[in-house]
Amino acid sequence: MMMNAIVFLIPLFPLLGFLVLGAGIRVIPRKVTALLAPGMILLSLISTLVLFIGFHPSTASQVHQLFSWIRIGPLDIPFAFLIDPLSILMLLIVTGIGFVIHVYSVGYMKEDPGFNRFFSYMNLFVFSMLLLVMGANYPVMFIGWEGVGLCSYLLIGFWFKNHEFNNAAKKAFIMNRIGDLGFLMGMFLIFTTFHSLDYQVVFDHARGMTPGNPVLAGITLLLFIGAAGKSAQIPLYTWLPDAMAGPTPVSALIHAATMVTAGIYMVARSNILYILSPATMAVIGITGLATALLAAFIAIFQNDIKKILAYSTISQLGYMFVGLSAGAFTGAMFHLTTHAFFKALLFLGAGSVIHALGGEQDIRKMGGLKQAMPKTYRTFMAATVAIAGIPPLSGFFSKDEILAKAFEYSPLLWVFAVAGSLMTAFYMFRLLFLTFSGDFRGTEAKRAHLHESPAVMTIPLVILAILATFGGLINLPALFGGNAGLEYFLEPVFAASGSVAAHGTPLPPATQWLLMGVTLAGVLAMAAWAWKRYTAQHRGLLPDDAPRTFAERVGRNKIYIDELYQLVVVRPLMWLSKFFYEIVELRFIDRIVNGVGSLVVRTGNTVRYIQTGNVGFYMFVMILGIILILFFNILI
Amino acid sequence: MSTLSAIPISYYLVFCSILFCIGVTGVLIKRNALLILMSVELMINSINLLLAAFSAYTNDPAGQIFVFFIMVVAAAEVAIGLAIVVLIYRTTHSIDIDVLNKLKW
Numbered sequence: 001m002m003m004n005a006i007v008f009l010i011p012l013f014p015l016l017g018f019l020v021l022g023a024g025i026r027v028i029p030r031k032v033t034a035l036l037a038p039g040m041i042l043l044s045l046i047s048t049l050v051l052f053i054g055f056h057p058s059t060a061s062q063v064h065q066l067f068s069w070i071r072i073g074p075l076d077i078p079f080a081f082l083i084d085p086l087s088i089l090m091l092l093i094v095t096g097i098g099f100v101i102h103v104y105s106v107g108y109m110k111e112d113p114g115f116n117r118f119f120s121y122m123n124l125f126v127f128s129m130l131l132l133v134m135g136a137n138y139p140v141m142f143i144g145w146e147g148v149g150l151c152s153y154l155l156i157g158f159w160f161k162n163h164e165f166n167n168a169a170k171k172a173f174i175m176n177r178i179g180d181l182g183f184l185m186g187m188f189l190i191f192t193t194f195h196s197l198d199y200q201v202v203f204d205h206a207r208g209m210t211p212g213n214p215v216l217a218g219i220t221l222l223l224f225i226g227a228a229g230k231s232a233q234i235p236l237y238t239w240l241p242d243a244m245a246g247p248t249p250v251s252a253l254i255h256a257a258t259m260v261t262a263g264i265y266m267v268a269r270s271n272i273l274y275i276l277s278p279a280t281m282a283v284i285g286i287t288g289l290a291t292a293l294l295a296a297f298i299a300i301f302q303n304d305i306k307k308i309l310a311y312s313t314i315s316q317l318g319y320m321f322v323g324l325s326a327g328a329f330t331g332a333m334f335h336l337t338t339h340a341f342f343k344a345l346l347f348l349g350a351g352s353v354i355h356a357l358g359g360e361q362d363i364r365k366m367g368g369l370k371q372a373m374p375k376t377y378r379t380f381m382a383a384t385v386a387i388a389g390i391p392p393l394s395g396f397f398s399k400d401e402i403l404a405k406a407f408e409y410s411p412l413l414w415v416f417a418v419a420g421s422l423m424t425a426f427y428m429f430r431l432l433f434l435t436f437s438g439d440f441r442g443t444e445a446k447r448a449h450l451h452e453s454p455a456v457m458t459i460p461l462v463i464l465a466i467l468a469t470f471g472g473l474i475n476l477p478a479l480f481g482g483n484a485g486l487e488y489f490l491e492p493v494f495a496a497s498g499s500v501a502a503h504g505t506p507l508p509p510a511t512q513w514l515l516m517g518v519t520l521a522g523v524l525a526m527a528a529w530a531w532k533r534y535t536a537q538h539r540g541l542l543p544d545d546a547p548r549t550f551a552e553r554v555g556r557n558k559i560y561i562d563e564l565y566q567l568v569v570v571r572p573l574m575w576l577s578k579f580f581y582e583i584v585e586l587r588f589i590d591r592i593v594n595g596v597g598s599l600v601v602r603t604g605n606t607v608r609y610i611q612t613g614n615v616g617f618y619m620f621v622m623i624l625g626i627i628l629i630l631f632f633n634i635l636i
Numbered sequence: 637m638s639t640l641s642a643i644p645i646s647y648y649l650v651f652c653s654i655l656f657c658i659g660v661t662g663v664l665i666k667r668n669a670l671l672i673l674m675s676v677e678l679m680i681n682s683i684n685l686l687l688a689a690f691s692a693y694t695n696d697p698a699g700q701i702f703v704f705f706i707m708v709v710a711a712a713e714v715a716i717g718l719a720i721v722v723l724i725y726r727t728t729h730s731i732d733i734d735v736l737n738k739l740k741w
Binding site: 611 | 660663664667672733734736737738739740741
């Protein structure tokens with residue numbers, strides 16, 4: 001009972017926060033909001049920690065039912081929460097990172113007139129995300145899934161007076177809808193196949209099916225479309241870079257640490273379905289790898305600090321999908337966790353820089369911020385080293401686990417994945433050096449304005465930096481004398497898949513060391529190259545209209561994918577709408593409707609003269625009518 | 637009862653039809669509102685007679701009971717009709733229905 005109450009308390013706090021802040025949006029003073037909004041997330045975090053401490057991975061997963069939600073015939077959907085190692089891991093990430101970012105936002109959004117609105121959306125987001133990860137069946141997950149999509153839309157378009165930002169919000173919403181349709185159809189197919197949407201029932205049934213079952217392949221492919229929309233994979237990734245229109249803490253929380261990982265979580269949650277569909281796994285692997293490489297390539301040529309991080313997020317999500325497709329569910333979840341630490345940190349660091357520069361996001365106008373913002377610099381560097389995969393920071397271990405699994409799967413996959421990770425190292429160090437080293441390249445007015453952010457912003461940075469640095473310890477591989485804690489913790493969730501999956505022979509330690517060494521050498525070389533190019537030689541600072549090589553032009557213009565979509569999807573759709581409006585609507589439907597109207601008017605105009613006003617005539621017509629009726633009655 | 641049923645039903649049918657047609661003709665050709673009302677009464681009574689005749693012919697009293705009801709309703713109808721005629725007379729100083737041709741188009 002005690003446990004039960006705590007489980008329900010976790011999502012209740014942010015919901016309460018949202019309701020209170022939403023209702024009192026015009027009356028609650030800023031100081032109260034600044035305590036209330038992070039406070040609610042903190043209470044949620046504490047409840048999660050209590051749950052986590054009381055939880056033992058060996059105990060069976062628990063389902064806590066709140067009420068029976070939908071019951072029609074065979075369809076029975078309880079509003080229930082599932083507590084197992086996977087959901088606890090996600091709960092810790094969401095509430096933990098969520099709390100840190102809420103605290104940071106208090107400093108970042110201090111001057112904003114929409115302070116209360118911002119925090120009410122943020123609390124609603126955390127609530128939705130908690131529903132998403134706690135749901136014990138697909139529909140409850142779907143509520144959260146849609147909820148986070150809505151909050152993402154609201155927060156991207158938070159500064160709604162800017163038309164561009166509104167367009168970015170709409171783009172994110174529409175692209176997510178496409179994915180959601182896949183998710184929805186996947187749910188329909190699950191229900192027609194298994195007659196239930198409950199995780200436990202579905203997975204138990206699926207366990208008995210043969211690998212390669214076409215129905216399972218259909219279900220998993222449809223669900224993956226949903227995951228691709230939410231987690232920004234090819235072909236539905238173009239919304240994420242545009243989503244950077246939102247406030248920077250939003251980018252950190254929603255578009256880096258939590259919401260975009262929902263797709264990964266969903267695939268990991270449905271691991272048994274995926275492991276039984278090798279075809280889908282291949283699709284996921286190819287999509288993930290292509291996304292990872294493409295996004296990393298684009299990131300090299302971007303100049304907007306947040307856009308670079310956005311493409312980096314897309315690329316890292318691609319890695320997680322590669323990990324999933326290689327059957328490394330724990331590896332993917334591990335990378336999800338460490339990525340949440342260092343990418344949230346990178347975004348918050350970028351926010352701190354943008355804050356100091358009064359809204360400037362172009363890295364060509366930064367530089368030399370090392371002296372002015374030492375705390376931001378140090379934490380940002382920790383995150384960069386972590387994401388680049390340099391030991392002993394967290395990113396190294398998680399990325400290495402995925403790379404090792406990829407090598408087991410196929411060495412070719414490993415080669416491509418390493419290429420992506422080299423690009424990652426290059427663009428991250430490019431970003432770091434251009435922002436923090438060298439001389440300041442902005443205006444004098446901005447130089448005078450430079451300052452380190454207040455403690456309310458730097459303390460979250462430090463906390464995240466500690467997590468990003470030591471986060472790797474939660475799943476230290478045996479090779480380094482660790483006990484693979486996360487692997488053991490998550491083992492019950494992935495146990496069934498593990499027994500189904502074909503066991504590749506684990507790599508001998510010598511090979512592992514070799515692979516690691518090769519990757520590490522490459523990463524360090526890339527870092528050195530970036531240092532040489534951007535710090536020593538000051539290259540890459542070309543103005544927008546400078547002549548560029550072909551590769552640079554392609555990369556700068558995001559491989560013209562947006563233009564391609566414009567050409568292939570948006571234009572034909574516009575054309576079709578125009579056709580339906582101008583031809584079908586105006587020429588046919590409107591004419592029919594107007595024709596009926598004018599026909600009635602014209603007939604009325606003619607026929608009204610029958611109304612002569614002569615009573616004798618009326619009576620004559622009446623009797624004639626009766627006679628006619630009788631006559632036809634006899635006739636028929 | 638026996639007198640009624642002694643006459644064949646076809647006689648009644650013909651007689652009532654003639655009465656009804658006279659009523660209809662009256663309604664159609666007369667211009668005096670009072671005469672039109674009287675023609676309507678003639679039509680109603682032809683139907684009443686037919687109901688009574690069939691009632692006797694089929695030995696079913698329901699028809700005759702029905703006649704009583706019709707008489708009650710007809711009385712009410714005549715009262716209203718005459719009231720309308722009185723009002724028409726007051727406004728137009730005439731009961732010629734051809735005068736009442738203002739309400740048109």
